[in-house]
Amino acid sequence: MSAGRNPFPSVRHDHRACVDHALHDAETLCAAQGLRLTPIRRRVLELIWQGHKPRGAYEILEQLAAEGHKPSPPTVYRALDFLVEHRLVHRVNSRNAFVGCVHPGDPHAAQIFICDRCGVAVEQSDGTLQRRILRNAQGMHFLVREQTVEITGICPRCAEHQHEA
Amino acid sequence: MSAGRNPFPSVRHDHRACVDHALHDAETLCAAQGLRLTPIRRRVLELIWQGHKPRGAYEILEQLAAEGHKPSPPTVYRALDFLVEHRLVHRVNSRNAFVGCVHPGDPHAAQIFICDRCGVAVEQSDGTLQRRILRNAQGMHFLVREQTVEITGICPRCAEHQHEA
DNA sequence: AGATGCAATGTTATGCTATTACATCCGATT
DNA sequence: AATCGGATGTAATAGCATAACATTGCATCT
Ligand SMILES: [Zn+2]
Ligand SMILES: [Zn+2]
Ligand SMILES: [Zn+2]
Ligand SMILES: [Zn+2]
Numbered sequence: 303m304s305a306g307r308n309p310f311p312s313v314r315h316d317h318r319a320c321v322d323h324a325l326h327d328a329e330t331l332c333a334a335q336g337l338r339l340t341p342i343r344r345r346v347l348e349l350i351w352q353g354h355k356p357r358g359a360y361e362i363l364e365q366l367a368a369e370g371h372k373p374s375p376p377t378v379y380r381a382l383d384f385l386v387e388h389r390l391v392h393r394v395n396s397r398n399a400f401v402g403c404v405h406p407g408d409p410h411a412a413q414i415f416i417c418d419r420c421g422v423a424v425e426q427s428d429g430t431l432q433r434r435i436l437r438n439a440q441g442m443h444f445l446v447r448e449q450t451v452e453i454t455g456i457c458p459r460c461a462e463h464q465h466e467a
Numbered sequence: 468m469s470a471g472r473n474p475f476p477s478v479r480h481d482h483r484a485c486v487d488h489a490l491h492d493a494e495t496l497c498a499a500q501g502l503r504l505t506p507i508r509r510r511v512l513e514l515i516w517q518g519h520k521p522r523g524a525y526e527i528l529e530q531l532a533a534e535g536h537k538p539s540p541p542t543v544y545r546a547l548d549f550l551v552e553h554r555l556v557h558r559v560n561s562r563n564a565f566v567g568c569v570h571p572g573d574p575h576a577a578q579i580f581i582c583d584r585c586g587v588a589v590e591q592s593d594g595t596l597q598r599r600i601l602r603n604a605q606g607m608h609f610l611v612r613e614q615t616v617e618i619t620g621i622c623p624r625c626a627e628h629q630h631e632a
Numbered sequence: 633a634g635a636t637g638c639a640a641t642g643t644t645a646t647g648c649t650a651t652t653a654c655a656t657c658c659g660a661t662t
Numbered sequence: 663a664a665t666c667g668g669a670t671g672t673a674a675t676a677g678c679a680t681a682a683c684a685t686t687g688c689a690t691c692t
Pocket of ligand 2: 419421422
């Protein structure tokens with residue numbers, strides 16, 4: 303992803319490596335679990351990874367159409383369902399969009415930080431935070447299935463640009 | 468809301484009191500801040516408080532239509548925008564729906580627990596959790612504007628019913 | 633009173649997001 | 663070859679949200 307210590311991707315990081323890495327991980331994971339990373343699924347994952355910004359289903363659909371495929375919504379949603387189900391991408395509820403997961407296949411609760419300005423999203427997995435949520439749930443005898451934590455604001459890159467302008 | 472120590476509302480709690488309380492709070496708050504709780508806004512808030520389940524905009528719209536009002540989507544969304552902006556209701560992103568806020572007007576970060584079975588949503592505001600998120604954000608120099616924490620699972624009432632069946 | 637300004641609401645149309653239902657294809661198994 | 667099941671294709675529709683512009687109604691100023 304990024305070379306520096308800050309998880310927010312620099313504009314000049316080698317993004318091709320991000321994509322290659324994500325696709326390689328996906329292939330490994332699917333092979334290990336007997337899942338079929340079909341051409342469509344693979345291509346959708348690749349499109350999601352074109353950047354670090356969550357992408358909408360119809361955005362993906364239009365890009366596929368531009369390549370000549372002309373799929374219909376269910377095709378894209380089915381691929382997205384597969385990718386979400388097998389933890390290769392996260393759904394970003396506050397945006398109705400999808401972003402590549404950085405710990406593919408690992409059943410983790412992610413916290414997603416999304417920049418209002420540039421749209422970049424970064425994922426974190428703070429176990430302490432996650433356990434605190436579980437503890438609070440237990441306190442009211444609520445059985446947790448899934449937790450969604452999404453934080454919006456301004457990313458460090460955009461904050462820098464701010465005081466340049 | 469509920470008589471017991473568990474924040475999940477019992478089936479036999481006096482829900483009329485919830486609604487009355489919410490509307491009274493809203494009136495007080497709007498009066499104090501010079502806001503106009505117009506008939507539509509008030510009615511939408513009341514409909515949201517008809518239960519403890521998040522309600523969709525079109526659900527509200529249909530109920531208004533059934534009463535003879537026949538509003539159009541923008542009317543409802545404008546009322547919802549007002550209610551969200553002034554912190555009388557929370558938007559539940561994972562459901563595209565809206566639920567009454569139990570600390571109206573107070574700028575707090577809420578964690579919302581939603582039952583997959585009965586749809587009831589309960590709000591919590593754990594300051595420790597909230598500060599942990601802020602700390603994590605600061606760690607990457609991310610400036611937080613808003614945090615969304617939504618937890619889905621099975622509420623205590625539904626868990627009880629479970630082992631009856 | 634009449635003119636002006638502003639917030640709220642009404643109206644029409646449209647855009648974006650997601651799913652249902654059914655048909656077809658294709659590779660693996662028998 | 664027949665069968666089966668998962669993946670994809672196709673058409674229609676459901677569900678969520680906003681843009682753009684018209685109108686209303688009330689408060690303020692002249
Ligand atoms: Zn990258
Ligand atoms: Zn940014
Ligand atoms: Zn109640
Ligand atoms: Zn329940």
